[in-house]
Amino acid sequence: MIGVTKILDRMKAVDLRSLHKGKTIVFTNGCFDILHAGHVRYLAAAKQLGDILIVGLNGDASVRELKGDGRPLNSQEDRAEVMAGLEAVDYVIIFSEKRVDNLLRQVRPHVYAKGGDYTVKTLDPNEVAALEEIGATIKILPLVPDKSTSKLVKAIQRR
Numbered sequence: 435m436i437g438v439t440k441i442l443d444r445m446k447a448v449d450l451r452s453l454h455k456g457k458t459i460v461f462t463n464g465c466f467d468i469l470h471a472g473h474v475r476y477l478a479a480a481k482q483l484g485d486i487l488i489v490g491l492n493g494d495a496s497v498r499e500l501k502g503d504g505r506p507l508n509s510q511e512d513r514a515e516v517m518a519g520l521e522a523v524d525y526v527i528i529f530s531e532k533r534v535d536n537l538l539r540q541v542r543p544h545v546y547a548k549g550g551d552y553t554v555k556t557l558d559p560n561e562v563a564a565l566e567e568i569g570a571t572i573k574i575l576p577l578v579p580d581k582s583t584s585k586l587v588k589a590i591q592r593r
Contacts, residue, residue, distance in 0.1 A: 440518035441526045447540040450488065450525065458484030461543035461570075463534045465492045467506045469516050472578035479575045480547035481522035489517050490537050493530040500532060535564035542568045550577030 442450075451459060460483045466473055481487040491514055497506040506513065510528050517526045529537045538546070538561065546565050548557065554572055565572060 440523065441514045441528075444527055444529065444537070444540070447488075447527050447537065450486070451542050454486050457486055458545060459486045459488060459541070459543040460484035460545040460547055461488045461490065461538065461541055462547040463490030463492070463529075463537075464549075465497045465501060465506060466513050466517055467497065467501070467508055469513075474520065474522075475578050476549055476575055477520060477522045480573075483545045483547055483573055486524045487522055488525045488527065488541055488543065489523050490534050490541075491517060491526055491528045492532075493528050496530060496532045533558050533560055535560040538564040538570070539568060543570050545573055546570045547573050547575055549575055 460480055462477070462480050464473075466489075477487065477489070491510065492500065494506055494510045497510075508516075514526045514528055517523050527537065527541070531537075535558070552574060554562070554574065557572070562572075
């Protein structure tokens, strides 16, 4: 399996900051159900914010909770492997909760990146509280126009 050493057990998340002492750790998260060019561009831009990019990947149950029945289309193991195969991604950690605040407290990144479909005001309040608690900077990256998994799913369903 490609990139399997990049896929970490959640318990190893606590060690990443000390393992990469002196480096800027960037964290982002999402479902990444059907990887598309918008994801690749977004992750490359997130990587530019620091030295190490960690992706928190929503587990299957949390994707269903967030996106509804019929999702994810790809299993968490397959999504993690695809993420780990990307050059910009240094580590992938699957998390089972709907929100990422507990994993943020474990990883303690320096920078938290989110896509332009969010603003600081629309981020989950518990996630923002966790970021303030650990002293992370929030960076909202520009949205890649016309690139969306939901749009892809709808286009497939229409055909």
